[in-house]
Amino acid sequence: MPRGKKRPLPEVSSGSMADIAFLLLIFFLVTTTIANDKGITLLLPPKPDPNEPPPEVTKNDKNIFKILANSQDQLLVEDEPYKQPMSELKKEVKEFILNFGNPGEEGIEVYNSLPSMMKSEINRFGKRLDSSDDPTECVISFKAARGTSYDLYIGVLDAINAAYNEVYAQRVGITVEEWLSLDKDDPIQKDMYDRARSNIPRAISIAEPDK
């Protein structure tokens, strides 16, 4: 063995590595569709039991906020034609939810759990006796005709959800964006979520359209 003479290290040429990586990169760039699945969630009512008669509506009429949409995409809100933008509808729904006209025991409990900011807001738009009793009781009913456009349907659903989300977010003192991005796997955030939701059910009723 000759000493002091180093043998050159065998090397794999890595010059074309970049090319191979580029090829793969371009393949994934072309095939990729970044997951963007977001939307408005809704829980449908359970299917009616044929052996039982349909449940009677026991709710007081003033506790139901009625929104109707016809095939010409015209809205009827609380029995009156409605032409304002959706942001106004959101405000009306919110005022309806937060109306303590004739609160029951649970309603008073909810009222006391609200932050003072919300209390003063509620007192400002008044406690109308002809509107809902308290947030535990009220229901938002939305009925669309078969000819209503999907766009309007989503718009109204979005406005109702926005009203509820605003109420929830205000109740725990965060913004609506923060509310929507709450992570329910995290116990602290889950607790906040439960605190906001307790006793104010998101009662959205989607009625079946007439045939």
Next chain:
Amino acid sequence: MSKFKKSSNTQQEIPTAALPDIIFMLLFFFMVTTVMRETDIMVKQTLPRATQLTKIERKSLVSYIYIGEPRNTSLYGGEPKIQTNDVFVDANEIVQFVSQEKDKLSEVERDQITMSMKVDVDVKMGIISDVQQELREANARKVLYSAIRSAE
């Protein structure tokens, strides 16, 4: 003077040794974020815009129903159609589709199945409420109306 001349032969090339690493980094990013498109969507899909969007928590629980006017109107006509997987179905076949999708899930997760409705904005509510009635029938009550975040 000759002192300065010596230093003038600086290297002009950009070292490219790190280039593969950079490309690999990008490659891995796209490999991780990519979702292979499983179905070929045969209906028009312009999703509506909304503000109150929630994310899907578990993607494995989601099945998709596409509703819209067919892209190939000369073959399928201009009326809105329902697409599941790769085929057009009638509203009364939704129950079967849901039970197929439920079979893919484990027993405990079956009730948590979420149906993501990807509906074109130009569709009327009639077909959607038909689908909803079928979903109630199939006991898949969680529905997500797919939408895009609106600008305001």
